[in-house]
Amino acid sequence: xxxxxxxxxxxxxxxxxxxxxxxxxxxxxxxxxxxxxxxxxxxxxxxxxxxxxxxxxxxxxxxxxxxxxxxxxxxxxxxxxxxxxxxxxxxxxxxxxxxxxxxxxxxxxxxxxxxxxxxxxxxxxxxxxxxxxxxxxxxxxxxxxxxxxxxxxxxxxxxxxxxxxxxxxxxxxxxxxxxxxxxxxxxx
Amino acid sequence: xxxxxxxxxxxxxxxxxxxxxxxxxxxxxxxxxxxxxxxxxxxxxxxxxxxxxxxxxxxxxxxxxxxxxxxxxxxxxxxxxxxxxxxxxxxxxxxxxxxxxxxxxxxxxxxxxxxxxxxxxxxxxxxxxxxxxxxxxxxxxxxxxxxxxxxxxxxxxxxxxxxxxxxxxxxxxxxxxxxxxxxxxxxxxxxxxxxxxxxxxxxxxxxxxxxxxxxxxxxxxxxxxxxxxxxxxxxxxxxxxxxxxxxxxxxxxxxxxxxxxxxxxxxxxxxxxxxxxxxxxxxxxxxxxxxxxxxxxxxxxxxxxxxxxxxxxxxxxxxxxxxxxxxxxxxxxxxxxxxxxxxxx
Numbered sequence: 001x002x003x004x005x006x007x008x009x010x011x012x013x014x015x016x017x018x019x020x021x022x023x024x025x026x027x028x029x030x031x032x033x034x035x036x037x038x039x040x041x042x043x044x045x046x047x048x049x050x051x052x053x054x055x056x057x058x059x060x061x062x063x064x065x066x067x068x069x070x071x072x073x074x075x076x077x078x079x080x081x082x083x084x085x086x087x088x089x090x091x092x093x094x095x096x097x098x099x100x101x102x103x104x105x106x107x108x109x110x111x112x113x114x115x116x117x118x119x120x121x122x123x124x125x126x127x128x129x130x131x132x133x134x135x136x137x138x139x140x141x142x143x144x145x146x147x148x149x150x151x152x153x154x155x156x157x158x159x160x161x162x163x164x165x166x167x168x169x170x171x172x173x174x175x176x177x178x179x180x181x182x183x184x185x186x187x188x
Numbered sequence: 189x190x191x192x193x194x195x196x197x198x199x200x201x202x203x204x205x206x207x208x209x210x211x212x213x214x215x216x217x218x219x220x221x222x223x224x225x226x227x228x229x230x231x232x233x234x235x236x237x238x239x240x241x242x243x244x245x246x247x248x249x250x251x252x253x254x255x256x257x258x259x260x261x262x263x264x265x266x267x268x269x270x271x272x273x274x275x276x277x278x279x280x281x282x283x284x285x286x287x288x289x290x291x292x293x294x295x296x297x298x299x300x301x302x303x304x305x306x307x308x309x310x311x312x313x314x315x316x317x318x319x320x321x322x323x324x325x326x327x328x329x330x331x332x333x334x335x336x337x338x339x340x341x342x343x344x345x346x347x348x349x350x351x352x353x354x355x356x357x358x359x360x361x362x363x364x365x366x367x368x369x370x371x372x373x374x375x376x377x378x379x380x381x382x383x384x385x386x387x388x389x390x391x392x393x394x395x396x397x398x399x400x401x402x403x404x405x406x407x408x409x410x411x412x413x414x415x416x417x418x419x420x421x422x423x424x425x426x427x428x429x430x431x432x433x434x435x436x437x438x439x440x441x442x443x444x445x446x447x448x449x450x451x452x453x454x455x456x457x458x459x460x461x462x463x464x465x466x467x468x469x470x471x472x473x474x475x476x477x478x479x480x481x482x483x484x485x486x487x488x489x490x491x492x493x494x495x496x497x498x499x500x501x502x503x504x505x506x507x508x509x510x511x512x513x514x515x516x517x518x519x520x521x522x523x524x525x526x527x528x529x530x531x532x533x
Contacts, residue, residue, distance in 0.1 A: 016219040023215055027208060036199035044207035051215045064341070064380035091198060123194045131419045133409075142195040157427060158385060160304065164496065164514050167308040168478070171324060173191040175503075 005068035009061050019058060023051050026072050029144070034076055036143050038087045046083070050076045070153035073144060077136050077154060084132070091124045126176045130169060133157070137165045271454045272469055276447035279489035280440040286488065288436025292388065292523060297335040297342060299531055300431045301519040303461060305329045305512075309352055311369035321366055325359035325507055326352055327514075330374040334431065335527050336383045343527050346374030355513065356506035384432050394428075396437040398444040405445060418449050422471045422480055429482070429491045430518070443489070446482075455481065460493040461517030472499065478513070493517040 005022050012019035030050055035043035053075050054068070061071060080087060127135055133155065140151045141162075148166075152159045292298060309328035313321035332346040348371055354360040363369070382388055395401040409420035425446050428434060434442075446452060446469070455468035466483035473480060477500030483493040495515035501507040522531030 019219060020212075020215070023212060027211065031208070031211075032201055036196075036201055044210070048207065048211035048214045051211060052218055055215060055218050062380060062382075119194050120198050123191075123198050127195070127198075133420050133423065138195065139199070142192045143199055157423075158430065160306075160430075160516070161423065161427060163306060163308065167306075167324065167514070168496075170191055170308075173195075174324075 004066035006061070006063045006066045009058050009068065010063050012055075012058055016055075019055050022054070022068055022072075026069060027051070029069070030072050030076050033073065033140075033144050034080065037080055037090075037139060038083055039090050042083055042086055046076060046079045049079055053079075065153070070146060070150045073140060073146060073150075074154040074156065077140065081132060081136075088128055091127060122176050123173065126173055130172070134165050134169045137162055138169045141166055270452075272452040273447040275454045275467065275469065276443045276452075279484055280443040280447075282487075282489040283436050283443060284440040286436050288439065289433040289521075289523065291392065292338045292433065294339050295525065297337045297340075297524050297527065297529075298384070298433045298521070299524045299529070300332075300334050300336075300521045301530070302332050302431070303329060303349065303517045303519065304332055304346075305461070305515045307355065307513045310372045311363070311366070312372055313366055313369045315366070320372065321369060323354075323359050323362055325355040326363060327355060328352055328371055332374070333530075334379065335524065335529075336379060336431075337381050337527075338388055339381055341381050342379035342383055343377070344379055345376045347376070348374055355511050358506045385427050385430070386432075391432055391434050391438075394434065394438045394441075396435070396441050398441050398448075401438070401441045402445045402448060418451060418471065419473055421449055422446070422452075426480070426482060426494060430494075430516070431521075433521075433523075439489075457486070458483065461495075461515060462519070464492055466492050470497075477501070491518060 003021065005025065008018050008021040012022075027047060031043050031047040034046050034050075038046065050072060054072055057075075061068065065071070127138075130138070136155055137151055137157075140146055140154055141148075144150075146154060148159050148162050152162045155162070157165075289298075305327050306329075307327045308322055308324050309326040311321045311323070313319065315321075328348060329350045330346045331349045332344065334342065334344045336342045352363075352371055354363065384391055386394075395404060405421050405424050406417065408424060409417045425442050428442055429439065449471060452469065452471055455470050458466050458468045460466045460483045465486060467486045468481045468483050470479050470481040477498070479497040479499050481495050481497060482491060483495070484490065485492050493516055495512050498507055498511045498513050499509060501509060501511065507513075520531060524531055524533075
């Protein structure tokens with residue numbers, strides 16, 4: 001029987017065990033987000049810490065929000081900020097690995113992979129030069145199911161700021177990437 | 189290729205979840221160790237979840253770095269104050285002498301009316317994934333009214349005003365090729381109670397001392413290079429001035445914090461989006477090739493509006509340097525007693 005996170009959190013104030021439902025509902029997605037940004041080992045550590053901190057801070061949760069997802073992503077994102085170097089190293093290493101793999105296969109496939117590897121390197125470089133708040137906004141939007149409102153809740157900024165940040169950062173990315181179309185699909 | 193897909197490609201998911209049970213056990217240890225008070229205290233209400241505290245060690249480090257950088261960024265005492273510092277210091281004095289909004293009482297709402305222009309307009313288009321087409325160089329305008337309740341749910345109503353404008357001929361052609369789709373309507377709906385940028389009690393408790401406020405905003409701007417921090421702090425100041433009933437003394441302190449941000453400059457007299465005389469203060473953003481401007485009333489020092497000017501547009505955007513890509517004009521604000529009511533109405 002599905003209950004909202006807000007109900008579980010409210011109930012957990014008197015009966016802490018009720019908080020386990022929040023863990024069960026969100027652990028996978030929080031871990032997946034953290035692992036995409038920082039790798040599996042870091043995700044193991046930070047996903048665990050995210051829920052421990054969420055539990056400790058549950059009295060501050062605004063029960064007007066049925067879904068605790070944005071709140072948990074916010075905690076996870078903040079924890080990641082202390083591991084920015086790990087995240088950066090992983091991103092650069094992955095971009096390099098893509099380049100090294102371009103050694104075999106037919107010509108079209110190789111050309112395609114070379115383009116993808118070059119793009120990956122450019123994206124990695126561009127991401128490393130973004131302001132932390134802008135990078136968090138972009139990665140929350142790109143790597144999770146959060147919409148503008150959700151990203152705003154997770155990062156603690158107004159929706160208008162999320163919109164303008166995403167616009168600015170994506171314009172910046174497009175400028176760095178040759179051959180990217182002027183028009184993009186988006187979800188709002 | 190799509191930029192977001194490239195970002196996703198660069199962040200591949202890992203394979204499995206070996207630590208799930210360990211994480212659950214760690215949480216369970218906390219759950220079982222929790223002693224429940226017989227009557228839970230009243231919870232603080234929050235709108236923005238914000239980012240969780242960094243932890244004591246992280247916070248202390250951030251404060252220490254903040255102090256060092258605050259001192260080093262401030263410039264030598266022998267330097268003459270730049271024009272922006274003079275203008276912002278004057279704005280701070282005017283703000284401090286003003287009464288500012290009175291404290292909200294239970295049952296009341298803070299009302300703000302504004303007009304926004306935002307590039308990256310979105311259109312209904314069944315031909316693309318998700319049914320939504322976004323054209324980065326198309327600008328939509330919408331009027332926004334917000335009623336933010338202190339202890340009751342609020343409401344926001346926004347609707348598109350005027351026609352879409354295109355910053356480049358290429359963007360217009362793109363829209364025509366897509367079959368001239370209709371713009372998505374603005375968002376209207378309810379707001380949670382206490383939906384201020386920070387919980388109302390926290391807004392009231394923001395430091396009025398410029399050093400303390402600088403340290404707070406500096407710490408919240410996260411870790412990173414000086415260029416990032418400037419950008420983040422300017423954004424945070426805009427966030428606080430934008431729509432919230434902050435005390436006059438806090439507003440004054442925010443102006444003084446802005447004056448300390450390296451690279452801040454006065455652009456001089458201009459007009460806001462509805463023709464009111466304004467004084468523009470700006471931060472040239474070296475990260476993104478754009479300029480963020482805040483427009484102040486020369487007499488009251490209130491924030492009238494803001495805008496973003498593209499200084500170095502990417503060639504493929506076909507946008508001229510100096511083009512305004514985003515903006516907002518704050519028309520009116522005040523305390524009202526019920527949803528739908530406007531100040532004086």
